[in-house]
Amino acid sequence: xxxxxxxxxxHRRGELRDVSYEAITAGRELAxxxxxxxxxxxxxxxxxxxxEDLNREGVDAIHAVPNGEEFDHTVYQAAVRQLAExxxxxxxxxxxxxxxxxxAPALAEDLGVPIVTDAIGVxxxxxxxxxxxxxxxxxxxxxxxxxxxxxxxxxxxxxxPAEGVGDAAVETSEVDLPESGARVTGFEEVGGGxxxxxxxxxxxSVGRGIGEEENLELVEELADALGATLxxxxxxxxxxxxxxxxxxxxxxxxxxxxxxxxxxxxxAVQHVAGMKGADTIIAINTDPNAPIFDIADYGIVGDLFxxxxxxVDEFE
Amino acid sequence: MKVLVTVKEVAExxxxxxxxxxxxxxxxxxxxxxxxxxxxxxxxxxxxEAGIAEEVVxxxxxxxxxxxxxxxxxxxxxxxxxxxxxxxxETGFTDVRAKATALEAVVEDEDPGLIxxxxxxxxxxxxxxxxxxxxxIGFEHAAVVNDxxxxxxxxxxxxxxxxxxxxxxxxxxxxxxxxxxxxxxxEPRYASLRGIRQAQQKEIAARELADLGLAAADVESDVxxxxxxxxESESDAELIEGDATAAAGRLAEVLxxxxxxx
Ligand SMILES: Cc1cc2nc3c(=O)[nH]c(=O)nc-3n(C[C@H](O)[C@H](O)[C@H](O)COP(=O)(O)OP(=O)(O)OC[C@H]3O[C@@H](n4cnc5c(N)ncnc54)[C@H](O)[C@@H]3O)c2cc1C
Ligand SMILES: Nc1ncnc2c1ncn2[C@@H]1O[C@H](COP(=O)(O)O)[C@@H](O)[C@H]1O
Numbered sequence: 001x002x003x004x005x006x007x008x009x010x011h012r013r014g015e016l017r018d019v020s021y022e023a024i025t026a027g028r029e030l031a032x033x034x035x036x037x038x039x040x041x042x043x044x045x046x047x048x049x050x051x052e053d054l055n056r057e058g059v060d061a062i063h064a065v066p067n068g069e070e071f072d073h074t075v076y077q078a079a080v081r082q083l084a085e086x087x088x089x090x091x092x093x094x095x096x097x098x099x100x101x102x103x104a105p106a107l108a109e110d111l112g113v114p115i116v117t118d119a120i121g122v123x124x125x126x127x128x129x130x131x132x133x134x135x136x137x138x139x140x141x142x143x144x145x146x147x148x149x150x151x152x153x154x155x156x157x158x159x160x161p162a163e164g165v166g167d168a169a170v171e172t173s174e175v176d177l178p179e180s181g182a183r184v185t186g187f188e189e190v191g192g193g194x195x196x197x198x199x200x201x202x203x204x205s206v207g208r209g210i211g212e213e214e215n216l217e218l219v220e221e222l223a224d225a226l227g228a229t230l231x232x233x234x235x236x237x238x239x240x241x242x243x244x245x246x247x248x249x250x251x252x253x254x255x256x257x258x259x260x261x262x263x264x265x266x267x268a269v270q271h272v273a274g275m276k277g278a279d280t281i282i283a284i285n286t287d288p289n290a291p292i293f294d295i296a297d298y299g300i301v302g303d304l305f306x307x308x309x310x311x312v313d314e315f316e
Numbered sequence: 317m318k319v320l321v322t323v324k325e326v327a328e329x330x331x332x333x334x335x336x337x338x339x340x341x342x343x344x345x346x347x348x349x350x351x352x353x354x355x356x357x358x359x360x361x362x363x364x365e366a367g368i369a370e371e372v373v374x375x376x377x378x379x380x381x382x383x384x385x386x387x388x389x390x391x392x393x394x395x396x397x398x399x400x401x402x403x404x405x406e407t408g409f410t411d412v413r414a415k416a417t418a419l420e421a422v423v424e425d426e427d428p429g430l431i432x433x434x435x436x437x438x439x440x441x442x443x444x445x446x447x448x449x450x451x452x453i454g455f456e457h458a459a460v461v462n463d464x465x466x467x468x469x470x471x472x473x474x475x476x477x478x479x480x481x482x483x484x485x486x487x488x489x490x491x492x493x494x495x496x497x498x499x500x501x502x503e504p505r506y507a508s509l510r511g512i513r514q515a516q517q518k519e520i521a522a523r524e525l526a527d528l529g530l531a532a533a534d535v536e537s538d539v540x541x542x543x544x545x546x547x548e549s550e551s552d553a554e555l556i557e558g559d560a561t562a563a564a565g566r567l568a569e570v571l572x573x574x575x576x577x578x
Binding site: 012024036046053056059071073078096097098099101102103104105106108109114115116117118129133134135136137138139140141142143144145146147167181182185186187188189190191201202226228232234235237238240243250251252253254258259271277280282286287288289291293294295296297298299301302303306307309311313314315 | 327328329331332333340413414422438439440442444445447449450455456457459477478481484489490496499503540541542544550551556559561563577
């Protein structure tokens with residue numbers, strides 16, 4: 001029924017990713033608001049084992065599609081489209097992950113329905129309302145979506161993971177596959193090397209606010225003074241100023257130091273994903289509205305070029 | 317082959333800003349080329365230099381103001397540009413499907429062999445336009461590409477897709493394709509004085525919906541922004557006040573209290 005939600009689980013190299021359970025919670029919310037059921041689809045890989053793990057409280061049915069081993073957008077798109085049509089699901093929910101972004105927009109096009117990505121909240125009352133951020137997390141918006149069918153991708157870490165053990169029926173079905181014009185040939189781990197920022201107790205982390213490569217000296221001095229390790233946000237690594245193994249965030253490393261000192265970092269969601277677990281977060285930023293202050297324990301609204309040297313002096 | 321690069325003019329919010337209705341006050345916004353699209357333009361320029369791209373065409377859906385941003389793309393190597401705009405877009409937010417409709421019409425006119433765009437627009441952060449467009453026009457695609465090599469003879473793009481946690485997926489994508497480009501793919505060049513001068517001579521073709529065989533109803537958005545607010549800060553952060561020396565003094569105290577810094 002249109003009131004039903006279809007949640008698509010995500011896994012990589014044999015492991016379900018946590019955001020799958022969070023997406024179930026979001027899907028359950030939408031199903032409840034619409035008086036429908038919550039279905040979960042798991043596509044490719046060891047679907048039987050995945051189905052068992054996904055059978056959490058609140059899940060009404062699980063659809064296992066055993067085509068393929070790993071993510072392939074052609075398979076995902078075809079499988080989810082066919083399932084969505086078969087059960088006539090109105091709310092399709094997927095993680096807002098790199099793979100989610102590789103097929104969900106095509107799926108929405110294919111189904112001829114709107115898509116809203118990176119949701120941090122959903123509500124349904126006559127129609128879908130999504131809460132999402134804009135302008136680098138400086139503002140929150142609500143958007144209304146026309147029609148009773150849609151694809152919504154959910155941000156990781158915003159919904160509690162579904163827990164417990166459910167009693168969903170598991171149904172295995174292969175789907176008809178169109179030929180794929182994209183072939184995965186392998187995987188590569190990047191960012192190895194001599195330093196593992198994940199091991200550090202104290203990280204001094206530098207962002208685009210540093211301006212120029214030669215200014216890095218300033219934060220290096222601070223790291224030395226504190227006996228800390230130097231890490232960075234993505235632009236610093238993109239510019240080639242520091243190696244990839246220093247990058248904190250979604251596509252870099254997840255770190256959980258005792259102290260994380262963010263210097264000239266705005267706090268974009270993909271950065272925060274890598275450091276929000278730090279015990280004590282300290283931010284130095286000229287912009288009082290920078291989202292990094294929302295997760296900081298201590299904040300200095302000020303110019304790093306004044307504050308950092310003064311801090312170095314304190315420890316010398 | 318012809319390479320089409322989708323570029324968006326994005327708005328950055330100043331440190332102090334006000335919300336007016338469902339958007340930021342215009343005076344508090346500064347416009348520029350989307351960071352991700354800068355990398356897409358560079359990738360196209362490099363394909364031209366390698367003799368793989370015969371022509372690089374930049375396309376944007378944007379008001380007249382966006383010509384400045386388009387000129388940046390022209391100065392960095394695009395040969396000419398198409399700017400789509402119409403009163404129909406003035407009424408509010410343009411959703412992914414409406415953009416795909418407008419871009420589809422441009423693709424039909426231009427017949428590119430490769431389309432490059434950004435992973436996401438920095439302001440609205442949808443991260444969806446390229447992949448939606450690919451489906452619409454029947455091209456293959458790959459999202460979040462941080463390494464790219466085109467083999468024109470084989471008709472294949474060898475790409476790396478940057479997944480989470482430092483893992484890259486190696487994928488061969490059949491052409492024609494849409495690739496959404498991640499930052500760090502290359503080193504975007506600065507526009508040279510010569511490039512900026514040359515860009516003044518390059519064509520920016522303005523297209524309204526009717527020119528593309530479309531009507532306002534075709535680009536009606538299913539998504540409407542209904543409110544914009546400053547998020548409630550959930551943090552109970554201690555804001556350290558005072559001049560740099562005083563602030564540094566207090567911060568030093570905090571750091572020593574944590575016991576991890578001597
Ligand atoms: C798929 C995907 C994956 C991504 N993965 C990652 C990732 O792993 N890690 C990551 O970091 N990003 C990642 N990003 C990028 C992310 O979206 C942001 O673009 C990035 O984190 C911004 O880095 P920044 O905070 O250093 O720069 P900006 O956002 O430009 O912020 C710079 C900050 O410096 C402040 N500032 C400027 N001058 C000064 C000064 N003199 N003193 C003090 N403060 C100053 C500014 O107020 C601003 O807040 C990813 C993006 C995508 C789409
Ligand atoms: N108005 C637009 N005009 C041209 N290209 C756009 C427009 N909006 C988005 N794009 C392209 O699609 C990419 C992803 O944008 P989005 O899906 O809006 O986050 C951008 O990096 C651009 O390459």
